Amino acid sequence: MDIQFPKKFLWGVATSSYQIEGAHTKNDKGKSIWDTFAHTSGKIKNNDNGDIAIDHFHKFKEDINLMAEINMSAYRFSISWTRILPKGKGQIIQKGIDFYSKLIDELLSKNIKPLVTLYHWDLPQSLQDEGGWSNRDTSKIFADYAYIVIKELGDRINFVSTFNEPAVFTIHGLADGYMAPGISDFDHFISSVHNVNLAHGLSMQSMRSIRSDLELGCVLNLGPCIPCTNNKDDIDASRIYDMYWNRIFLDPMYKGKYPKDFLEQIDKYFRNGDMQIINQKSDYIGLNHYQHTRVKADPTHLLKARGAYGNEKPFNLENVELTSMNWEIAPESYYKQIMELKNEYNDPIIYLTENGCSYPDKIENGKVDDFKRIEFYKKYLAAVQKAINNGANVRGYTAWTLFDNFEWALGFEKRFGLIHVDFKTLKRTPKESYYFYSEVIKNNGFNI
Numbered sequence: 001m002d003i004q005f006p007k008k009f010l011w012g013v014a015t016s017s018y019q020i021e022g023a024h025t026k027n028d029k030g031k032s033i034w035d036t037f038a039h040t041s042g043k044i045k046n047n048d049n050g051d052i053a054i055d056h057f058h059k060f061k062e063d064i065n066l067m068a069e070i071n072m073s074a075y076r077f078s079i080s081w082t083r084i085l086p087k088g089k090g091q092i093i094q095k096g097i098d099f100y101s102k103l104i105d106e107l108l109s110k111n112i113k114p115l116v117t118l119y120h121w122d123l124p125q126s127l128q129d130e131g132g133w134s135n136r137d138t139s140k141i142f143a144d145y146a147y148i149v150i151k152e153l154g155d156r157i158n159f160v161s162t163f164n165e166p167a168v169f170t171i172h173g174l175a176d177g178y179m180a181p182g183i184s185d186f187d188h189f190i191s192s193v194h195n196v197n198l199a200h201g202l203s204m205q206s207m208r209s210i211r212s213d214l215e216l217g218c219v220l221n222l223g224p225c226i227p228c229t230n231n232k233d234d235i236d237a238s239r240i241y242d243m244y245w246n247r248i249f250l251d252p253m254y255k256g257k258y259p260k261d262f263l264e265q266i267d268k269y270f271r272n273g274d275m276q277i278i279n280q281k282s283d284y285i286g287l288n289h290y291q292h293t294r295v296k297a298d299p300t301h302l303l304k305a306r307g308a309y310g311n312e313k314p315f316n317l318e319n320v321e322l323t324s325m326n327w328e329i330a331p332e333s334y335y336k337q338i339m340e341l342k343n344e345y346n347d348p349i350i351y352l353t354e355n356g357c358s359y360p361d362k363i364e365n366g367k368v369d370d371f372k373r374i375e376f377y378k379k380y381l382a383a384v385q386k387a388i389n390n391g392a393n394v395r396g397y398t399a400w401t402l403f404d405n406f407e408w409a410l411g412f413e414k415r416f417g418l419i420h421v422d423f424k425t426l427k428r429t430p431k432e433s434y435y436f437y438s439e440v441i442k443n444n445g446f447n448i
């Protein structure tokens with residue numbers, strides 16, 4: 001094989017609860033901020049929502065079979081907080097716990113390691129009504145939720161991530177309002193960042209109080225920031241955005257310090273002892289990476305700096321092939337990001353928890369020939385192997401994602417799956433990339 005991976009490398013896929021489960025009111029599941037946001041007219045492309053999504057709640061056995069058929073060794077999924085605690089705290093729904101319990105049993109029976117995420121953006125709406133992440137109490141409530149998950153499921157899982165992409169849900173949910181809960185308020189944003197960091201630390205403590213041998217960490221979306229022009233404004237903006245996008249969670253969690261400028265901004269929220277809570281010993285860093293960010297100065301934006309989001313094209317870039325998200329294909333930035341974690345964050349164990357691409361795939365003659373996705377994976381996996389060859393301690397890769405699903409504010413239009421889903425019939429049809437991935441797993445590598 002041209003590209004070969006280490007023995008025992010984990011191969012799998014990643015998903016998240018709201019994007020696939022559906023069954024939005026089943027067994028008294030409570031509302032999350034995404035239920036509310038998706039039902040607010042004009043927030044989601046085509047006014048789509050995740051009420052049914054791809055009905056994974058009812059089809060999970062058939063879905064796990066599709067993983068087992070190609071011998072995946074890991075499955076990263078998230079738990080819906082309001083399926084277990086409809087109001088985020090207080091009443092516990094046993095049937096909600098039972099769903100995840102059955103899912104985990106099914107995975108283990110097929111030798112697939114469950115990689116659990118506690119929070120993939122679906123904050124209970126009733127906690128949002130009390131201030132959401134800007135309310136310091138939410139951190140403590142989150143730690144209680146984490147405790148319940150380990151108490152109920154911790155006999156069969158040991159890999160847990162506290163948060164998925166805290167920078168994405170705070171910047172896009174609370175600074176520019178593009179995602180749920182759709183707030184745009186600087187104080188709300190910065191206090192929430194600090195409280196999410198506290199929630200990370202407190203939940204690591206509460207989970208370890210039940211089981212000391214869990215593998216714990218956080219999943220962060222990281223990537224190089226590049227000024228979109230050589231103008232001083234954009235160069236400064238790129239530094240600012242790098243701080244918000246890449247450092248305000250990674251540094252306190254993994255280095256025990258906030259970037260200096262950010263510490264000044266949150267001064268009034270910071271209490272003695274907070275950094276000791278946040279900076280728990282972690283077992284790994286989960287890296288989600290799709291592309292680098294071309295940053296421009298934007299005085300109208302709360303952060304004064306921003307990258308493209310939604311369906312915007314990268315700023316100041318012409319004649320480059322983009323995926324259907326308008327994202328750049330830049331595997332060298334993936335390599336650079338992995339090496340930066342190795343070199344500047346104390347050579348951590350790294351799991352590549354998301355990476356993938358969206359294309360407008362269609363079924364033709366019973367087949368989905370998504371050759372562009374296969375090309376994408378070849379390039380990005382080659383970058384991973386290069387990083388491993390240069391000493392990065394990468395232990396596994398979970399592709400985003402198994403199925404076409406609800407792509408947040410862009411609804412069902414963007415298809416990231418290895419498996420095509422017809423959103424009317426919910427029929428699943430493996431794409432050519434699924435068969436490619438099956439070969440990668442079988443050979444623990446591939447030929448270029």
Ligand code: PNW
Binds near residue numbers: 416
């Ligand atoms: C990640 N951005 O989201 C999430 O973890 C997934 O839930 C999502 O489906 C996947 O990547 C693909 O988008 C992101 O605007 C959403 O920069 C938006 C951005 C980044 C990540």
